[in-house]
Amino acid sequence: MALGKRALTFFDGAWREGNTPIMGAADHGTWIGTMVFDGARKFDGVMPDLDLHCDRLVASARAMGLEPCAIAETLAGLIADGVTRFADDEALYLRPMMWSTEGSPSIIDAVPGSSAFAICLETLPMPDPGAFSLTVSPYRRPHPDTALTEAKAACLYPNNARIVKEARGRGFNNALSLDLDGHVAETASTNVFMTRGGEVFTPVPNGTFLAGITRMRVMDLLRADGVKVNEVQLTVADFHEAEEIFLTGNASKVMPVTRFEERDLPFGRICRRARELYWDYSLSRTPVTV
Numbered sequence: 001m002a003l004g005k006r007a008l009t010f011f012d013g014a015w016r017e018g019n020t021p022i023m024g025a026a027d028h029g030t031w032i033g034t035m036v037f038d039g040a041r042k043f044d045g046v047m048p049d050l051d052l053h054c055d056r057l058v059a060s061a062r063a064m065g066l067e068p069c070a071i072a073e074t075l076a077g078l079i080a081d082g083v084t085r086f087a088d089d090e091a092l093y094l095r096p097m098m099w100s101t102e103g104s105p106s107i108i109d110a111v112p113g114s115s116a117f118a119i120c121l122e123t124l125p126m127p128d129p130g131a132f133s134l135t136v137s138p139y140r141r142p143h144p145d146t147a148l149t150e151a152k153a154a155c156l157y158p159n160n161a162r163i164v165k166e167a168r169g170r171g172f173n174n175a176l177s178l179d180l181d182g183h184v185a186e187t188a189s190t191n192v193f194m195t196r197g198g199e200v201f202t203p204v205p206n207g208t209f210l211a212g213i214t215r216m217r218v219m220d221l222l223r224a225d226g227v228k229v230n231e232v233q234l235t236v237a238d239f240h241e242a243e244e245i246f247l248t249g250n251a252s253k254v255m256p257v258t259r260f261e262e263r264d265l266p267f268g269r270i271c272r273r274a275r276e277l278y279w280d281y282s283l284s285r286t287p288v289t290v
Helices: 028-032 050-063 072-083 154-169 213-224 236-240 269-283
Strands: 007-011 014-017 040-042 092-100 115-123 133-141 174-179 184-187 191-196 199-203 229-232 244-249 253-256
Touching: 007 072, 028 092, 040 050, 050 072, 050 092, 050 213, 072 092, 072 115, 133 154, 133 184, 154 174, 174 236, 184 191, 184 199, 184 236, 191 213, 191 236, 191 269, 199 213, 213 229, 213 244, 213 253, 213 269, 244 269, 253 269
Parallel strands: 133 174, 199 229
Antiparallel strands: 007 014, 007 115, 040 092, 092 115, 174 184, 191 199, 191 244, 244 253
């Protein structure tokens, strides 16, 4: 499935136009689900934190039991080359990925040195803030002792998909998901923040959700700007008392929530400032050059 109107895929040493087939029916990753991936963005001529996204892909591969078949610097260089094949003003989704091609004699685990990789670059406009509603999901996040939560692994995403599908079935855009202890983890697709009394609160990482790169960057930028940011255990009740709620993630970066359950919320001062700080940071990075 292509996200945008044009996709470009690097596989087996070359760039190829379109949604390129990259896995065989007998590849271990096809039927056991060892695919790991990461997502970065190119917009306004920059690719903020691309190095960190590539580092995380390599770490995810190792967590999956694979020997990475490319280092982060190689992946970043290939991506930088690939984006020059698009128009300068196009916003892109940048997705490197790795998987295993062979299984061990036990079949289930991968042969570590059998990893392969591909990179898919797709046109995807940056969305503008707008109406966005959030509910609470009945589905929970696994603990680290029940799933490979330290990796950005494709096999974890069917649970995310049912979270967002159930929420949309009730007329919401997304949903808070809880861990098995009843604390808020994140939404189906983003990290989550709330404000109260001029301070920012976000769930403390506990292994049940991916503490994202954009999340980290926004926290650092807000703290440098004098905003107190608290990583704490949060409940649904805390979000019912929130003055603002906003989301961070690679696809949309920083976005406000304008309704939580049945309560309207503002596109507030702190979320606006977080977006401003993030864009200022991003545009100060080294521009993409041909």
